Amino acid sequence: MLSTLLVPVPWLPFAVLVALVVVAPFVGVLLARAPRTTTVLAVLALVAVLGATLYPEGTPSAAVRCSVELPYLAPTASESIANVLLFVPAVFLAGLRTARPLLTAAAGIGLSAGIEAAQAFVLGIGRACDTSDLVTNAIGAVIGGLLAAAALGLVRRRATRRR
Structure with missing residues (x-):
């Protein structure tokens, strides 16, 4: 479904990802001062x-289906980049809120694995697991964790300058 929506603008997910990488650390500095807002945004993400x-x-599946393949990663690979983008905000916001970006990145990867397992074994949802989704979601979780670490580093840097 997502890929059919992105066919007319295959570059859009990559452009959003680049913009997010540029802007997120600075937005993170502001969000670090607003823990309730960060929590609400993390839950929404x-x-x-x-x-x-x-x-x-x-339609619900009659059997477990799981595709084992590596993702195609290119700026115009809209579905793969969208899967990367999916996990960046949630992990970024959780990393800011907990001040543990590496732990939240690992939790994001675990969540992705759990989602893929649910897609494989909960036949009623009509989805199939895909290892390329796990890989791209893990990349997004790592990017989110790195962006949270960058934002927290900026917060610490500002705090030491004020002293």
Whole structure:
């Protein structure tokens, strides 16, 4: 479904990802001062991830289906880049809120693995697991963790300058 929506503008997910990488550390400095807002945004991002990945699609499957392949990563590979982009905000916001970006990146990778397992074994949702989704989601989780670490580094840097 996502790939059909992105056919007319295959460069859009990559452009959004680049913009997010540039802007997120600076937005993170502001969000670090607003823990409630960060928590609400993190929960909303998590709900969006779960909705996009576990909402029933198609007809229920009669058997477990899982595709084992590596993703195609290119700026115009809109579905792969969208899968990367899916996990960046949730992990970024959770990393800011907990001040543990590496742990939240690992949790994001674990969440992606759990989602893929649910897609494989919960036959009623009509989805199939795909290892390329796991890889791209893990890349997004790592990017989100790195962006949170960068934002927290900027916060610490500002705090030491003020002293």
